[in-house]
Amino acid sequence: MAIIKAVNSKSSIGTAINYVSKKEKTEEKLISGIDCNPITAIDEMKATKELYDKKDGRQYSHFIQSFNPKDTLSPEKAHKIGKEFIRNNDKFKGHEILLTTHKDKKHIHNHFIINSVNYETGRKFHTTKYEYQAMKDKSNELSKDHGLTVPEKTKEKGKITSFNQNKYRVMERHFKGTARSYVIDTALAVKKAQGKSTSREDFIKEMKDQGYSTNWTDTRKHVTFINNETGKRVRLANLEKTFNDSNFTKGGLTDEFEQTLGRRERSRGTKSIDSRNKGVKRAYEELHQGTDGQGLNQPPSSLKRDSGDRRGKQKGTRANDFDIGRAKEHIRKSASENARSLGELSKPDARTRKIEQEKARELERANRRELERRIERNKSRNRENTR
Incomplete structure (x- = not known):
């Protein structure tokens, strides 16, 4: 049985790599670089960030693939399975990865x-909950291929899973209605509240509306849920451990809030664009109105009246006449603004700034070319070492 778990960490990429490479946890033959040399992995990863000017934000993603102690598995075979896991996931393509196998625990x-x-x-590495589940499924497939045990999971509502057989049976009885589990009730309430919240x-x-008090402060390590009716307490960390779900962490909850907020903002943005387009359309129609106030899109009845009055005196302006006076005023203002901009550009300090900006851009291009050469050299060395 192999379980995939995401780790939320604020450590630097150098600290993370040095930690997983400690001699007391692993050995040289159990350390591999995918698309990088394990010896220079830190420098190569930093060079890639420098190349694309993406040094801020999240520096790396950290996943752990754990195997069942009851399975007969050597560290070397586990390391081989780890390589297969990376190569069989297109999600990792183009990313430098350091793989280490730890044998310091049971x-x-x-x-x-x-x-x-x-x-x-x-591009930056982002994982949705569906992609994360796909990783777990791929790991399960590899477990089957190598004769390892595979975790079972429930198909009931709530998408709650367990990789422990005893816990799985408790969940099964809960969803069948033959037993109740306050832990599962809490987990389902958290899932429901998580999907509705943006902060x-x-x-x-949302948890209060479902009958739970939530202790979640910056000064407390753990998030705790209290059922207001029974007084039962459940920690968020206990849910994460029980169901092996990274969404049951502070970071997992916060990531889901941001995704929900992003979806809502995109939805509002689409409506806002539509309303702005309507405003532009109205302004366009006003600009093309005739002196009698009619627009281009006249109703059929008015067109009939126009054709019927052709023999009479045509005192009014035709409906599709362009408002020349308004157009001339628009052109005059545009020309005036362009002239001012051109005058500013012709000033000595403006010319100096333009030259300095061009020099800075040329220096940046030179630095990028040098970084590209460094990365290519490292990639070549890595390919030679793996032959």
């Missing part, structure tokens, strides 16, 4: 440190 486990910036595209405050309110 259960053998792999660590994956993944550079947040893709060296081929410059910690929203989440606490």
Whole structure:
């Protein structure tokens, strides 16, 4: 059985790599670089960030692949499975990855440190909950291929899973209605509140509406949920441990809040664009109105009246006449603004700034070319070492 778990850490990429590479936890033959040399992995990952000017934000992603102690598995075989796991996931393509296998505990486990910036595209590494589940499914497939046990999971509502057989049976009885578990009730309430919230405050309110008090402060290490009816307490960390779900962490909850907020903002943005387009359309129609106030899109009845009055005196302006006076005023203002901009550009200090900006851009291009050469040299050395 191999379990995939995401680790939330604020450590630097150098600290993370040095930690997973400690001699008391692993050995040289159990350390591998995918698209990087394990000896120079830190420098290569930093160079990639420098190349694409993406040195801020999340520096890396950290995943752990843990194996069941009851499975007969050597560290070397676990390391091999770790390599297969990376190569069989297109999500990791183009990312420098350090893989280490730890054998210092009863259960053998792999660590994956993944550079947040893709060296081929410059894009950052992001994982949705569906992609995370796909990783777990791929790990389960590899477990089957290598004769290892595979965790079972429930297909009931709530998407709550367990990789422990005893806990799985408790969950099964709960969903069948033959037994109740306050831990599962709490987990389902958290899932429901998480999907509706865009902030910690929203989440606490949603949990309150479901009958739970939530202790979540910056000064407390743990988030605790209290059922107001029974007084039962459940820690968020207990839910994460029980169901092996990274969404049951502070970081997991916060990430889901941000995704929900982003979806809502994109939805509001689309409506806002539509309303602005309507405003532009109205302004366009006003600009093209005739002196009689009619626009281009006249109703059929008015067109009939126009055709019927052609033999009479045509005192009014035709409906599709362009408002020349308004157009001339618009052109005059535009010309005036362009003249002022051109005057500013012709000043000595403006010319100096333009030259300095061009020099800075040329220096940046030179630095990028040098970084590209460094990365390519490191990649070549890595390919030679793996032959």
